[in-house]
Amino acid sequence: MTLIPVNLAGNGYDILVESGALNNAAQHLKDHVKNDRVFVVTDTNVSAKWRQPLESDLEKSGIKVISHVLPAGEQTKSWAVLEQLTDWLLDEGAERSDILIALGGGVIGDLTGFAASILKRGCNFIQIPTSLLAQVDSSVGGKTAINSRAGKNLIGRFNQPRFVLIDPLVLGTLPDRELRAGYAEVVKYGLINNAPFFEWCEENSDKLLGRDPDALSYAITESVKAKAGIVAEDEKELSGRRALLNLGHTFGHALEAETGYSSDLVHGEAVAAGMALAFHYSARRGHCTETDAARVERHLAQAGLPHSLDSASVKASGERLVQHMLHDKKMTGGNLPFLLGNAIGETFLADDVDLEDVAAFLDQAE
Numbered sequence: 455m456t457l458i459p460v461n462l463a464g465n466g467y468d469i470l471v472e473s474g475a476l477n478n479a480a481q482h483l484k485d486h487v488k489n490d491r492v493f494v495v496t497d498t499n500v501s502a503k504w505r506q507p508l509e510s511d512l513e514k515s516g517i518k519v520i521s522h523v524l525p526a527g528e529q530t531k532s533w534a535v536l537e538q539l540t541d542w543l544l545d546e547g548a549e550r551s552d553i554l555i556a557l558g559g560g561v562i563g564d565l566t567g568f569a570a571s572i573l574k575r576g577c578n579f580i581q582i583p584t585s586l587l588a589q590v591d592s593s594v595g596g597k598t599a600i601n602s603r604a605g606k607n608l609i610g611r612f613n614q615p616r617f618v619l620i621d622p623l624v625l626g627t628l629p630d631r632e633l634r635a636g637y638a639e640v641v642k643y644g645l646i647n648n649a650p651f652f653e654w655c656e657e658n659s660d661k662l663l664g665r666d667p668d669a670l671s672y673a674i675t676e677s678v679k680a681k682a683g684i685v686a687e688d689e690k691e692l693s694g695r696r697a698l699l700n701l702g703h704t705f706g707h708a709l710e711a712e713t714g715y716s717s718d719l720v721h722g723e724a725v726a727a728g729m730a731l732a733f734h735y736s737a738r739r740g741h742c743t744e745t746d747a748a749r750v751e752r753h754l755a756q757a758g759l760p761h762s763l764d765s766a767s768v769k770a771s772g773e774r775l776v777q778h779m780l781h782d783k784k785m786t787g788g789n790l791p792f793l794l795g796n797a798i799g800e801t802f803l804a805d806d807v808d809l810e811d812v813a814a815f816l817d818q819a820e
């Protein structure tokens with residue numbers, strides 16, 4: 455069992471990583487439960503596999519469980535579903551002192567965390583992330599949001615959970631493709647600032663993708679520590695430190711936008727190709743070697759992830775892809791910041807990137 459603190463002044467919390475923790479949920483969560491009840495929000499897929507074990511353990515300990523099952527999928531992060539969820543909570547008599555539990559992937563976590571931040575001016579919530587992406591990324595750090603007509607995650611709040619319970623064994627039922635997509639964000643932590651962890655990924659990705667519990671636990675723990683550390687330094691993305699977490703995301707968002715945010719290319723897949731492009735672009739600018747860029751690409755390919763424009767099936771012109779980047783919310787004052795690499799494990803934020811040069815690079819990239 456590993457307990458990772460997120461050190462924030464006034465709203466810090468712990469993240470537990472433990473195989474089998476879901477079956478002992480009551481023991482881990484009881485200190486946070488008020489009114490002897492919890493409101494569990496989940497989606498159809500996760501409900502079918504994991505709602506019952508959670509509920510039965512909580513109810514054995516005298517904690518009443520009131521559950522709401524939402525449709526699985528990104529479209530659940532919408533105003534309409536937020537309204538439906540908050541209406542349901544109010545109908546059920548939820549109080550400010552109650553606690554919501556998000557049991558699911560990033561969609562359920564983001565929506566539930568946002569609902570908790572506005573229900574009766576704010577109640578508490580706990581994350582029980584069930585996808586690899588949610589376990590290593592979205593459940594940590596307190597970003598919560600829904601999507602709007604203008605784009606993804608544009609309506610939301612920083613709202614830290616009270617506790618995060620991560621059980622790697624729940625990944626046993628996660629579809630293969632979702633596991634791989636989450637793995638891209640794991641590799642990201644190695645590339646950002648931890649070269650030994652990237653090496654570990656190179657040596658252990660087969661085990662991890664084969665759902666070896668030890669490999670999963672280790673990778674999740676390292677990832678959560680890395681994210682918690684960065685979030686503690688820059689909770690609200692003010693200093694630029696937290697922006698390091700966006701490695702591969704500017705290129706990635708362009709690919710996602712080009713494929714219409716469809717199931718042709720899911721987020722983690724776009725990030726994988728985006729990270730390979732970011733390193734190749736770094737090599738073009740002379741920051742890192744071509745050898746490093748090729749090594750990043752090779753590992754992502756070995757993990758069965760898109761690692762280039764071709765493998766992501768994106769054929770758009772460089773200019774068009776740059777236009778997509780300009781619509782990204784991370785634009786600040788007309789300048790598009792790019793995460794680039796001096797080497798594997800040494801990334802930095804560059805704010806002097808010439809977008810015409812990026813377009814020319816993408817036109818030549820394969």
Ligand SMILES: NC(=O)c1ccc[n+]([C@@H]2O[C@H](COP(=O)([O-])OP(=O)(O)OC[C@H]3O[C@@H](n4cnc5c(N)ncnc54)[C@H](O)[C@@H]3O)[C@@H](O)[C@H]2O)c1
Binds near residue numbers: 497560562596598721
């Ligand atoms: N808040 C943040 O900091 C942050 C960071 C990254 C991503 N996100 C958000 O997270 C979302 C993506 O998260 P995601 O990839 O987890 O998507 P998701 O929540 O849609 O989950 C992916 C799919 O896996 C299913 N699933 C989840 N756990 C399962 C399990 N254990 N067994 C079987 N099926 C399971 C879900 O039902 C869904 O179909 C996006 O909306 C993104 O914007 C947020």
Ligand SMILES: [Zn+2]
Binds near residue numbers: 591639703721
């Ligand atoms: Zn991401």
